[in-house]
Amino acid sequence: MTTLLTTHDVARIVATHGLPRMFSRLVDYLEADFARWNDFDKTARTAAHSDVGVIELMPVADDREYSFKFVNGHPGNYRHGLSTVMAFGALADVETGMPTVLSELTMTTAIRTAATSIMAAKRLARKDSKVMALIGNGAQSEFQALAFHHMLGIAEVRLYDVDPAATDKLAANLAGAAPELRVVRAADTAAAVRGADIVTTVTADKKNATILTAGMVEPGMHINAVGGDCPGKTELDPAILTAPNTRTYVEFEPQSRIEGELQHMAADFQVTEFWRVVAGEARGRTGNDEVTIFDSVGFALEDYSALRLVRDLASELKLGSKTDIVPVMADPKDLFGHLVGTQARDVTQGQRILDAVATAAAVAS
């Protein structure tokens, strides 16, 4: 049987452990998986684009476990009362192909994206960073703010969104979740970014936007560019990447060349795959004046790590239900017999329920 983890199960895991501990545990899982990067069979995700959004499949596997995530990106979804990003995914046993876990991944993606940002910023941001500008105050933003506050000691966040209601929501949620975190509302992106140690851009728009211009970037900043994550959707002025004393880090280079800020760059533009830093093969920040960019698009290995974590925590807490998403058969060659037997059992059970309802109705009258 496959373990089914719903949004309620994941919410209970978070309620039990708290978000700070979830971030910390997930950074451990991510670092362990990124450190053994070459163990994984990796591929850029496949994307089905439409005029209004994208639906993507993100697979990855090592020799023991396979995972995939289904995820969409529809910036106009709020008009339908739906989130921009929604996701679910699975873990399977490589030995047999049996799906072991089927899980929600919308909330989990927000946690994993923030944890991935932390894994990068631990090695790329200045150690004395205290102030973060947060541009784009939608669904991902609380997770980014809280992860940087709890894991990296960010004491002040400066918020800006073109939608003031999104900033109201973020400020109210942060006041409840972390009252000690100083929250400043900025008049525009330039005001939010001025003097910040870290700039996180997490905006959603299906176009090449210039959220951050080269003139806003100051020596020593770390830029955590999260929102630009598909062809035609970027957030940074390309001049930021090519500026002197600036280095760009990516997740999986073949995917980032298609989807990241790298879309604007020539094919020979030098970047560092971040796993090399985790594995000790490449350097992170080398000086206090350097500008570092984490050009995040979201890679399947991060979901593999996140799925493993929610699976392990659900098991500890005895959460989740067993479901026969694939048939469980006495004779694995008798699929037809199983189908007919299941039909017969369901009909019998259905009849029993109808009989019980009829009996109850008769007693009541």
Ligand SMILES: NC(=O)c1ccc[n+]([C@@H]2O[C@H](COP(=O)([O-])OP(=O)(O)OC[C@H]3O[C@@H](n4cnc5c(N)ncnc54)[C@H](O)[C@@H]3O)[C@@H](O)[C@H]2O)c1
């Ligand atoms: N890199 C990753 O791993 C990863 C993971 C999850 C989401 N994302 C991407 O992050 C982005 C944000 O996701 P979300 O779930 O928070 O979306 P969301 O729609 O909930 O929030 C996005 C916010 O950006 C704001 N915005 C749009 N244009 C802006 C601008 N020019 N200046 C300031 N704010 C602006 C919108 O008003 C909105 O409030 C999406 O593009 C999504 O695809 C990336």
